[in-house]
Amino acid sequence: MEKIRLYSIATLCLAIVLSSCGNKQEQQAAKMPPATFPVAQVSHKTVTGFQEYPTNIEGIVNSDVRAKVSGYIQKVLVDEGQKVRKGQVLFKLETQSLSQDAGAAKARINVAKVEVDKLIPLVEKGIISSVQLETAKANLAQAQANYSSIAANIGYATVKSPVDGYVGAIKFREGSLVSANDETPLTTVSDIKQVYAFFSLNEADYLNFLQNTKGNNLEEKIANFPEVSLILANGTMYSEKGKIETSTGQINQNTGTVSFRAVFNNPNQLLTNGNSGKIQVPTIYENATVIPQEATYEQQGNIMVFKLSKNNTVSSSIIKVKANVNNLYVVESGLKEGDKIVVTGVGKLRNDMPITPQEVAFDSVLKPIEKLFKN
Template sequence: MNSDNTQNKFLKNENVQQIKTNIKMKNVIITSFILALVLSSCADKSQAPAAAPAPLLPVSVITSANTTTDAEYPAAIQGTVDVEIRPQVSGNLDRVLVDEGAYVSKGQTLFKINERPFREQLNNALASLHAYEAALINAQLEVDKLTPLVQNKVVSDYQLKTAKASQKIAAANIEQAKAMVASAKINLGYTNVTAPVSGYIGRLPKKQGSLVSATDVEALTTLSDVHEVFAYFSLSETDFINFKSQYAGNSIGDKIKKLPPVSLILADNNAYPQTGKIDMVDGQFDKTTGAITLRATFPNANGTLRSGNTGKIRLGLQHDDAILVPQSATIEMQDKVFVFTVGTDNKVTKMPITVIGKSGTNYLIKDGVKSGDQIVLSGIDKLQEGQLIQPEKSAKVAQITNKK
């Protein structure tokens, strides 16, 4: 029994030792694995690629220059004469002697109104005139008969005075009858509706046989003299002040004489081949819009422009020592325009600018940058505030200038 117990104790002790050994082996394996992971991580970090180099971007130093900006203003075009052709007497439209869009000369008959009622009125007036002329002759005879009788005191002078009064009434009736004849002739003449100026005929809403009247709401047609055309456009109060300050002269009239020619941009964005001249400035500002109207006159000998055309007046304004920035060097965000300026540490700053005009492909700048500042010219769509760059200067982009 004792030997069996001793053997069992020995076996138990051997099992305990084996378990401890196994635990130690597991701890060593876990520690080795963790150490391997740490070493692998450190190796990965040591092999990580270096940070990307700062991008090489073209920059330019902003300079000031004398330049001209083009400002465009919506314009309404009218002929030098735009008239409505209306009848001055009532009657049936016998004939329409022109077609829509036709060119007519001054004095040419356009419409013929039935003249028979007016010819009868003239005949009636002439008949009245002849009757009054006969009455005057009769009155004169009466005066001639009574004059010697009064002188010889055969009859009283009362009868002579009455005869002379009748004579004056007859003479007055003749004058009235002559006026009626003249009026009838005028009305008869109005049955021929003629062109007051040379120009182009508009639409013809009234056709042959229509009853027309001087009180009609709608005119017979319109007539436009467009050998020259007027382009009306408006300037705001600020634009007008700047406009006036550009040119010498003590009065608006003096300034107008020194204004340069202006261009007309048509609805298809092409420029009208001939330049115009500003020749009128309205006498006051419109209280509703706060703008003042100007007029430019353009030659139109071939009739290219018609009344009712629209377009834009392109007006050049001179600027001295202006700050210019290429449009390609700007970025627009939320209705604001920005450039990226470059500091002495080659880091960029996103700077808002105030644009007051365009000159070619450049913006004219009021605020935001100044002469001597450096800006990035391209590649700005991927730049971020404070980013480091490598400035690249070349002869082509070293300066931004625009000569007068």
């Protein structure tokens, strides 16, 4: 009995001690401040995001060089990639048969001229009628026209460059038989002091272009549109900026896209026909509400942020996003200038949770991705 009583007293004492320790821990926990989270005041900024579209490059002038007469190529006087001047000889065709035809045609001219010279005095003396003379003159004119045609063909056998530029692929070599009816040109001479970059926008992007660019019509909007950039096939950025010049302004029913053409200076002839790459088209969001994606979370398909209330508790709020630009959201609605939001650690928060706010400059939150934007 004595042992049972002693055990009960010991148990009671232990319970009192444990209760005392628990109360102290609860009191200490009650005295601890809420967890600290960085918050920033939302402000407006002008930022530029970029969208990329595949593009094909062509010289501003691409002139097919074709034979105007049939014949065998006797000489190829240029090489691929060579710079040539307008009027420079590129190919020479064999002209032996044409030269023989020209000789025969010239002989017919002489015969016809002799006939005319013979008839003139006879007509003047009234020995023969003038009709015979007019017929002889017509025969002379026909012989001269025939000779001029053959001489022109001899000239066409010397194939010249129609423009200043650079020689493309040479499709035929010496000994090849060519004619004016060939589908494939002898070569193409391209003026690449400037180049065209062709690309297409889908219907949604085209509507955004029309709605977000200043101007009363398509021509004015194109004139007001900022410069575009070109990403080369190896992933590097081309040094020259380009300007959009034209657009079809019509949606292709087969592809659902609208075609655009930009022009780039090409002082070092780095670009040429057939190059590919990506056009980087800027979209400017002026005086926009911008927040880091890290400050948001998703819930049932909605994008949410935690706003800081006056009593230092946080409340969740749905935002509507206009654009996703790299690591930032451009906010259309749900936030206004002056609102304070938690910028990191939102996964640890819940509605109406008290926090200790640590205010940070909003620009410092955007600093890691600052280089991706133009202010």
